[in-house]
Amino acid sequence: AECFLGCWAFVGAAPILRAKHDWANVRQQLGRDYEIGEMAGSGAFGSVYVGRERASGSRVAVKVFERSRSQPADIEREGAIMRDLEHPNVVALHRLMLGPRFDCLVMQHFAGGDMVEGMQRLVARDFLPGHCDRVLHLARQMTAAVHYLHRYSIVHRDIKGDNFMVDREDIIDPTCCVALGDFGTARTFEFDGSQRMSNVVGTKLFWSPEFFDRDYCEKVDTWALGIVMFALLTYKFPFRDETDVRLREPSYPQRWSLACTDFVKRMLRKKEEKRWSASQLASHAFLRGEFCLRKRADSDSSGVRADAESVSGTPCTSASCASCSCGSQGGGQKDARTASTEAFQGHAAAAAAWDSPECGASCPSSYAAVGCASSAASTAQGSDLSEEEGDLALSRCTSPLEMN
Numbered sequence: 238a239e240c241f242l243g244c245w246a247f248v249g250a251a252p253i254l255r256a257k258h259d260w261a262n263v264r265q266q267l268g269r270d271y272e273i274g275e276m277a278g279s280g281a282f283g284s285v286y287v288g289r290e291r292a293s294g295s296r297v298a299v300k301v302f303e304r305s306r307s308q309p310a311d312i313e314r315e316g317a318i319m320r321d322l323e324h325p326n327v328v329a330l331h332r333l334m335l336g337p338r339f340d341c342l343v344m345q346h347f348a349g350g351d352m353v354e355g356m357q358r359l360v361a362r363d364f365l366p367g368h369c370d371r372v373l374h375l376a377r378q379m380t381a382a383v384h385y386l387h388r389y390s391i392v393h394r395d396i397k398g399d400n401f402m403v404d405r406e407d408i409i410d411p412t413c414c415v416a417l418g419d420f421g422t423a424r425t426f427e428f429d430g431s432q433r434m435s436n437v438v439g440t441k442l443f444w445s446p447e448f449f450d451r452d453y454c455e456k457v458d459t460w461a462l463g464i465v466m467f468a469l470l471t472y473k474f475p476f477r478d479e480t481d482v483r484l485r486e487p488s489y490p491q492r493w494s495l496a497c498t499d500f501v502k503r504m505l506r507k508k509e510e511k512r513w514s515a516s517q518l519a520s521h522a523f524l525r526g527e528f529c530l531r532k533r534a535d536s537d538s539s540g541v542r543a544d545a546e547s548v549s550g551t552p553c554t555s556a557s558c559a560s561c562s563c564g565s566q567g568g569g570q571k572d573a574r575t576a577s578t579e580a581f582q583g584h585a586a587a588a589a590a591w592d593s594p595e596c597g598a599s600c601p602s603s604y605a606a607v608g609c610a611s612s613a614a615s616t617a618q619g620s621d622l623s624e625e626e627g628d629l630a631l632s633r634c635t636s637p638l639e640m641n
Contacts, residue, residue, distance in 0.1 A: 263301075263339050270332075271343065273299060282306050287346060290331070296346035297331060304338055312340040315420045318391060319344075326382035328402055328418035347402035347416065352465070355408030356398065356472065364409070366472050367490050369497035369523070371409045376466060376500070377524050382417040383458050384515040392454065394422040395439040396461035398468060426455055442474055447509045449479050456512050463504025470497070475505065483507070496523040 264273055273288045283302035290297055302312050316333035319342075323329070332343040349355060352375075359366075379401060386393055393400075400419040407413065422438040435451040445460035447453040467475045467487060475487035487505065489498045500523035506512040518524070 263334065263336060263341060267299070267332075267334070267341065267343070271297060271299070288343075296348075298344050298346045300342040300344065302340045302342075304336075304340065309335070309340060311421050312342070315423070316342060318420050318423050318425075322386075322389075322391075324382065324385045325414065326378045326416050327385060328416045344418070345416070347404050349403035349405045349408065349413070352398035352401040352403060352408065352415070352469070355403050355406070356469065358406055359409065360472065366470055367492045369470065369494045372466075372469055373523070373526065374411050374413065375408060375415055375469065378415040379417070379462060379465065380515065380518050380524060382415070383462055384519045386417075386423075387455050387458070387515045390425050390428060391423055392426050392434075393417065393420065393458050394424070394434075394436075395419060395443070396458050396465065397440055397443050398465050401465070430454065441479075442476075444479075444482065445509070445512075446483050446507050449482065453509070456509050456514065459504050459512060459515055459518060462515075462518075463501050466501050466504065470501075494523070496521075496527055499523065 267273060267288075270292070271288045271290055273286050275286065277285045277287045277298070279285070283300060283306065286299040286301065288297045288299050289295065313333075313335060316330060319328070319330035320333065328347075329345040330342060331345070332341070334341040334343075382401075383393070383396065396417070400417060402416050402418050404414045404416075405412075408415075424434070426432050426434070433452055433454055435453075437451070439448070439457075439461075443461040443464045445453065445457050448457050448460075464475065467473070470493065471490065476482045476485060489501070493501075500518070500521050503513040503521070504518065513521075
């Protein structure tokens with residue numbers, strides 16, 4: 238053991254282990270605390286193994302990076318950021334190990350893989366996109382993850398479906414938990430706007446206009462979250478390239494609820510100063526389960542307050558909602574809506590705990606199915622992208638650009 242045992246440095250919740258030899262010795266060293274299983278996958282920079290923590294029995298994912306194919310400084314920075322994060326919607330780091338040939342991240346394991354795999358499974362089941370209520374629990378958790386990062390002055394810079402992990406195969410299961418991972422491109426920023434960034438990182442399909450300008454800050458994450466939401470609800474990307482990003486407005490399906498459409502539109506505003514922040518999005522009517530807007534308050538200066546004033550207090554109880562895409566009226570559904578509202582209030586309390594400095598609150602065991610579902614019979618305007626281009630939203634986006 239003396240020939241390869243390195244030094245331990247405990248910083249935050251995740252210890253850093255410095256190893257001295259090859260993967261066999263690294264695996265032996267990790268084997269003291271973890272049972273390392275077979276390889277689950279490999280990529281451009283390394284491999285992922287599934288393991289189990291001996292003390293707790295919980296499953297873990299072990300990402301192994303070969304230094305000849307990766308940037309050690311990036312791995313160390315990723316670990317340094319992750320070890321200080323503690324939130325149910327952020328992948329937890331258990332251990333970081335650095336060595337002359339290999340670097341390892343031991344992280345929380347998610348049995349369902351990532352969001353793209355979940356979308357592919359929906360397509361295989363012939364599940365039609367566009368039902369805003371069926372992805373509400375995903376939208377809440379993804380927004381909570383970005384909001385949490387931004388509160389602690391961290392910008393991710395590679396928000397995409399590939400980097401949202403899910404704990405089960407069926408992502409439309411209301412109990413599905415989502416967590417954001419892969420912090421290799423993340424960095425800290427200053428809220429006063431004095432620290433603009435210009436690095437070329439992330440994945441171009443998710444770049445905002447200011448990202449292409451190489452002059453950006455944290456709202457690149459909210460733009461990218463808008464792309465993820467659009468893809469989740471249509472199985473298509475809203476933009477083909479930089480020209481589309483700068484000039485083209487997406488075509489939003491008519492079957493979407495007004496609140497859902499408004500939620501995505503506020504993330505995809507081309508002008509950075511008019512785009513909503515993660516903090517504003519966290520209070521949006523859509524995430525409160527209020528699907529029918531009484532009026533469209535689109536004032537750029539009104540923020541969350543205008544949105545709150547423009548939305549009915551309960552989901553679709555007004556007769557004026559007859560023309561909305563949900564198409565649900567009548568007293569027969571009132572009890573269900575009331576139950577949904579009560580469930581939303583319970584979720585709001587849980588969300589408040591998630592966003593508290595202490596964090597660590599467990600994920601809700603369930604989310605109520607939302608009343609006022611989008612009607613499958615509504616005419617779907619859809620995106621005008623071709624089917625081939627649409628398929629891109631269901632393909633792997635695992636080749637982020639290198640930093641300058």
